[in-house]
Amino acid sequence: QKEVEQDPGPLSVPEGAIVSLNCTYSNSAFQYFMWYRQYSRKGPELLMYTYSSGNKEDGRFTAQVDKSSKYISLFIRDSQPSDSATYLCAMSAYNTDKLIFGTGTRLQVFP
Amino acid sequence: NAGVTQTPKFQVLKTGQSMTLQCAQDMNHNSMYWYRQDPGMGLRLIYYSASEGTTDKGEVPNGYNVSRLNKREFSLRLESAAPSQTSVYFCASSAPNRGYNSPLHFGNGTRLTVT
Numbered sequence: 556q557k558e559v560e561q562d563p564g565p566l567s568v569p570e571g572a573i574v575s576l577n578c579t580y581s582n583s584a585f586q587y588f589m590w591y592r593q594y595s596r597k598g599p600e601l602l603m604y605t606y607s608s609g610n611k612e613d614g615r616f617t618a619q620v621d622k623s624s625k626y627i628s629l630f631i632r633d634s635q636p637s638d639s640a641t642y643l644c645a646m647s648a649y650n651t652d653k654l655i656f657g658t659g660t661r662l663q664v665f666p
Numbered sequence: 667n668a669g670v671t672q673t674p675k676f677q678v679l680k681t682g683q684s685m686t687l688q689c690a691q692d693m694n695h696n697s698m699y700w701y702r703q704d705p706g707m708g709l710r711l712i713y714y715s716a717s718e719g720t721t722d723k724g725e726v727p728n729g730y731n732v733s734r735l736n737k738r739e740f741s742l743r744l745e746s747a748a749p750s751q752t753s754v755y756f757c758a759s760s761a762p763n764r765g766y767n768s769p770l771h772f773g774n775g776t777r778l779t780v781t
Contacts, residue, residue, distance in 0.1 A: 563706070589769070598670070598756050598772030599709070643709065654770065658708040 558582050561644055561657030570666050574631040578644035578657045581625065585646040585655075588620050590629045593641045593659065602642070603629060634664045668692055672757050672773035679747045679780045687742040687776050689757030697760045698740035699724075699770065700732060702753040709756065715740055747780045754778070 561578045568574055576590075587606055591599035603618040605611045605627075611618045617630040627646070631638055644657040673688045691698065699714040701724075711724030713732040721732050729751060731743045740759075744751060755776045761768040 559708075561708075596774070598758075598774045599770075600772065601769035604769065645709075653711070656709040658706055 556581060559644065559646060559655050559657045562660055563658055565661040565663055567663045567665065568634055570634060570636060570664055572634050572664070574634050574638070574662060574664075576629040576631075576642050576644075576660050576662070578627050578646075579625055580627070580646060580655075582646075582648065582655075583622075583625070584648040586649045587647045588618070588627050589645040589654075590616075590618060591643040591645060591656075593643060595640075599643055631662075634662075636664050636666055639663050670757055670759055670771050670773035672755075672776050674776060675774070676777045677779070679744075679778065681748060681780060683747050684743065684745050685747065685778075686744075687755055687757075687778075688739070689741065689773060690739045691757075691759040691771070692738065693759060693761075693771065694737070695759035695761055695771070696737070697768075698734065699758040699760075700730070700740070700742045701756045701758065702726065703756060703775075704753050712742065712755075747778075749780045752778060752780045 559580045590603040592602045593599040605618050608620045608622045615632045619628045641659040641661045643659045645654050647654045670691045696717045700712040701709045703709050710726050715721045715734040718737045733741045757773045758770040760770050
């Protein structure tokens, strides 16, 4: 079993929809949770970063962490065609350089 | 400000050939990393360097060697390429207080095919 599980998609939604992207994990030591966005033929770029449980909002993006369920989510409101990309979750334990990535979910937002 | 620059962007090798992937960053970051990305496998760490002069193995180091040439440059060498090393290779760097407070900054990758 992988430490981090992520549905590969693709997820196809109309412009303006609310998108929910999710990851589950098995290692209870994970404390730091990140979402990276990767456009085609590009490197990943950091989108959201959260520590421990709770919510974090940044514009149209909200990251949620539920450590009791070992489940993290990224919500995108009012999705735009420019949001079409692969979204990678990543997480790490405290005081470690080791960052574990999910396999990524491909999102397509059509006009 | 270029960020993380990787060369070459594409490469085709025959089995048994060798090559070096180059990476340079201009953000004064201490830590640098090499990942490979394969369909269904996500990003997997090959090697990393926490600071100039140090390197450590990651999750999938077999078949690779690295050199941290200076603070800016971190190269990845395939001594005898195998078809299983066909992948997209990403170099990344992070700020001095690496760990969890510092995001990884990625280059745009080298797409390698080994026939």
